[in-house]
Amino acid sequence: MDVSVELAAREITAEVVAQAPEGWTECVLRGAGSRSSTGLAGGGYVVPSRPGLFFGLPSLHQGLASLTSLFQESHGWESIVLELTCRPTGAFELVVFRGALQPGSGPEDGWTLTIDPGFQLSEPGTAESAEPSELRQAGDPAEAVQRLKALLRQHAERVGAEPEIPAPVTEAQLAAAERHLGRRLPADLRALYLEADGDGSSEALAGYAWLSLESALAKRDEYIGVPTWFGWGLGWNQVVFDADPPNTVRRCSGHPGWLPFATWFDGNYFAVDLAPAANGRPGQVIKVGRDYNDGPRYIASSVTAWLGQALGHPDPHAPQQSGDSPRELVVSALDKQLTPGVQAIHLNDATSPVDLVPLAATPNLRLLHLNRCATGDLSPVATLPVEALAVDLASQADLMPLASHPHLSSLAVGSETPIDLAPLRTLPALHSLDLSRCSTPDLALLADLPGLRYLALSAPQWTALVAADRLPAQLAAARLAGAPPLTAALDLLAALGVDTATAYRLSGTVDASSLWF
Numbered sequence: 001m002d003v004s005v006e007l008a009a010r011e012i013t014a015e016v017v018a019q020a021p022e023g024w025t026e027c028v029l030r031g032a033g034s035r036s037s038t039g040l041a042g043g044g045y046v047v048p049s050r051p052g053l054f055f056g057l058p059s060l061h062q063g064l065a066s067l068t069s070l071f072q073e074s075h076g077w078e079s080i081v082l083e084l085t086c087r088p089t090g091a092f093e094l095v096v097f098r099g100a101l102q103p104g105s106g107p108e109d110g111w112t113l114t115i116d117p118g119f120q121l122s123e124p125g126t127a128e129s130a131e132p133s134e135l136r137q138a139g140d141p142a143e144a145v146q147r148l149k150a151l152l153r154q155h156a157e158r159v160g161a162e163p164e165i166p167a168p169v170t171e172a173q174l175a176a177a178e179r180h181l182g183r184r185l186p187a188d189l190r191a192l193y194l195e196a197d198g199d200g201s202s203e204a205l206a207g208y209a210w211l212s213l214e215s216a217l218a219k220r221d222e223y224i225g226v227p228t229w230f231g232w233g234l235g236w237n238q239v240v241f242d243a244d245p246p247n248t249v250r251r252c253s254g255h256p257g258w259l260p261f262a263t264w265f266d267g268n269y270f271a272v273d274l275a276p277a278a279n280g281r282p283g284q285v286i287k288v289g290r291d292y293n294d295g296p297r298y299i300a301s302s303v304t305a306w307l308g309q310a311l312g313h314p315d316p317h318a319p320q321q322s323g324d325s326p327r328e329l330v331v332s333a334l335d336k337q338l339t340p341g342v343q344a345i346h347l348n349d350a351t352s353p354v355d356l357v358p359l360a361a362t363p364n365l366r367l368l369h370l371n372r373c374a375t376g377d378l379s380p381v382a383t384l385p386v387e388a389l390a391v392d393l394a395s396q397a398d399l400m401p402l403a404s405h406p407h408l409s410s411l412a413v414g415s416e417t418p419i420d421l422a423p424l425r426t427l428p429a430l431h432s433l434d435l436s437r438c439s440t441p442d443l444a445l446l447a448d449l450p451g452l453r454y455l456a457l458s459a460p461q462w463t464a465l466v467a468a469d470r471l472p473a474q475l476a477a478a479r480l481a482g483a484p485p486l487t488a489a490l491d492l493l494a495a496l497g498v499d500t501a502t503a504y505r506l507s508g509t510v511d512a513s514s515l516w517f
Contacts, residue, residue: 004070005094006506012063012084013092013510019058020088023047027086029060030103030486033068034079040064041103043083071096075502083486090510095486097503100493102233108482110436111489112233115496116476119453120229121431123240125250131278138281138317139188139302145195147307148205154311155204163202169193169213177213181220183257183274186283188304206310208262208270219260224271228253228293232477236432236454237388237410239367241295241327241343245319246364248280249273253293258286261303268292272303279319294328328367334358349373353394356380366407374414378402387429389413392437399423412456414438421445435461436481444470453477459484466495 016027030042038061045056064082071077079099086092102112124130156162174193178184185193198212199205211219229235243249250257257275267290272283280298285306287297300306301317309315325341332348338358344367347354353376359365360380367388368381374392378401381389386405390412393399397415402408403423409430413419414437421441424430425448433449434456435441443461446452447470455472456479457465465471478496480489494500 002506005067005096005504006508008063008066008070009084009092009094009506010508010510012060013086013090015058015060015063016086017088017090017510019056021045021047021056023049024088027057028485029057029084029086030082031060031064031084032079032081032099032102033064034099035068035072038064038068041105042109067096071098071504075504081486085485092508092510094506095490095503096505097486097490097500100498101486101489102231103486104233104479110479110481110484111486112231113478113480113489113493113496113498114232114476115478115493115498119476121235121238121453123227123252125240125252125255125277126227130250133276133278133280133282135276135279135281137186137188137283137302139186139283139304141187141191141304144188144302144304144307145191147304147311148192148195150311151205151307152199154206155202163204164200165202165204166197166200166212168195169197173213177217180217181256181259181274185259186272186274186303188283188302189261189272192303203264205262205307208264210262211260216259216261219269220256220258220271224254224258224260224269224288225256226254230293232454232479236434236456236477236479237390237412239294239344239388241366242364243277243286243296243298244321244325244327244341245279245298247277248284248298248319249286249296250275250277251295253295254288258288258296260288263289266290270299270306271296281317338362340364343367345369346371347373352392353377353397359384381405390434393419402427404428410434410454412437424449434479434481436479440464444468446470446472450474455479456481458482459488462492462495466492471496 024045024047026046028043031040068080071080077098080096081101082096084094100114104110193213199210201209203209240251242251258271258273260269260271262270269289271286271288273286276284281301283302285300287299300315305315322341325339327341328344329342330346332350338361340363342362343364346369348371350373352374354373356375357380365384365386368386369390374394376394376397382401385407387407388410392414395417398419400423404426407429408427410432412434416439418439418441431451432454436456436458440461443465452472453476455475458481480492490500490503
């Protein structure tokens with residue numbers, strides 16, 4: 001295996017050297033690979049006469065894929081991360097480790113470290129203690145069947161032919177499906193499956209395909225029934241939004257009580273909700289899938305009502321909705337766009353210090369990111385249900401207004417002056433923290449935060465924390481910010497208790513005569 005790895009490293013180095021720009025001194029390649037994909041995740045040529053990194057890298061996909069396959073076979077690593085440093089002399093150093101490390105997408109994004117691979121953050125709607133609905137189903141089995149037949153007639157008139165509808169399922173098949181789900185299907189959807197087992201992918205329901213019962217169960221098991229987790233690089237500050245109307249659908253990206261029954265074959269589904277939130281109805285229809293990882297959408301009070309919408313009928317049981325109010329804004333000022341339906345604000349390049357008082361118009365705000373701007377007072381956030389906050393603090397501003405905030409679960413704060421971290425001790429929901437852009441404060445108290453599962457710091461901050469022997473005990477993931485080498489990330493991972501002895505290291509030199517590209 002060493003011979004094969006060395007050959008692949010030499011081939012990549014030769015290509016990097018042969019196609020390098022004039023005046024380069026070094027090229028650092030950071031990549032990641034798995035069975036499904038490989039690619040560079042950072043790095044480039046260092047050219048002293050040019051600021052930053054010069055890219056223009058050759059296509060290295062084949063070499064990265066080869067290295068990925070070699071380590072999958074030899075080490076059993078399903079995914080790898082690597083760093084290859086090349087120099088004009090042909091000298092190279094290669095470091096490879098399993099996917100417990102992931103490089104960031106930008107030059108200063110550093111490394112994400114997974115300490116506990118079996119842990120992922122939970123979502124509010126997955127809690128068994130969530131208040132259940134006491135409302136009754138709104139569907140009407142007989143009416144649902146009549147509306148189904150009307151839609152099939154419309155489809156036949158539109159395409160000029162009757163759709164080939166599969167035979168219905170049996171009561172025994174329905175009972176088996178319900179045992180598998182652990183829940184009974186809503187009466188109107190049961191009635192439809194006793195008419196036909198889907199529409200045979202004919203897209204007969206107003207352009208949507210009605211799934212067979214078997215396909216519905218399969219999609220639920222493999223996709224819709226579990227929360228979406230993109231890993232710590234994205235998941236540490238993820239927020240799931242509430243549906244409109246509020247508290248009708250559980251706040252999660254997937255749930256075993258959601259059964260998809262119709263699709264447009266775009267990765268999104270209409271599903272019956274068998275485990276609604278307190279203000280929802282069992283059997284209500286929601287939209288879930290690829291484009292709804294930030295939270296499902298409420299569609300109708302029942303499958304009967306959903307079919308009726310396609311026929312132009314109103315939904316008599318639908319609760320009042322707020323209309324077209326956006327739930328996420330990307331703005332450069334806090335102005336009249338703010339409405340009660342807004343749940344996320346990304347404020348970019350605003351004049352600093354930003355006055356946050358206008359946020360009073362967004363009582364349901366759950367995410368607030370201030371990007372390339374700072375605020376001098378966090379007091380307006382104290383009364384809002386903000387769960388994810390990313391903010392820069394102007395001079396003399398502090399964290400005291402956030403003391404005892406009941407909802408704040410992820411916090412990223414930047415400050416050019418030292419800030420007092422004591423208010424962090426009072427945040428009961430805090431699980432993720434990014435202080436990498438702070439002037440180095442006294443970090444020792446971080447070890448006193450029992451709920452902290454993710455921590456992002458700069459290299460000097462991590463060094464100080466390790467030296468003080470005050471690492472938080474329950475961390476499941478961490479980030480080493482900045483642009484440190486992979487070896488520094490491995491050292492930190494080891495300090496956090498992960499065995500890194502299997503990291504692969506190789507160095508060598510490509511002879512000038514081999515640079516034939």
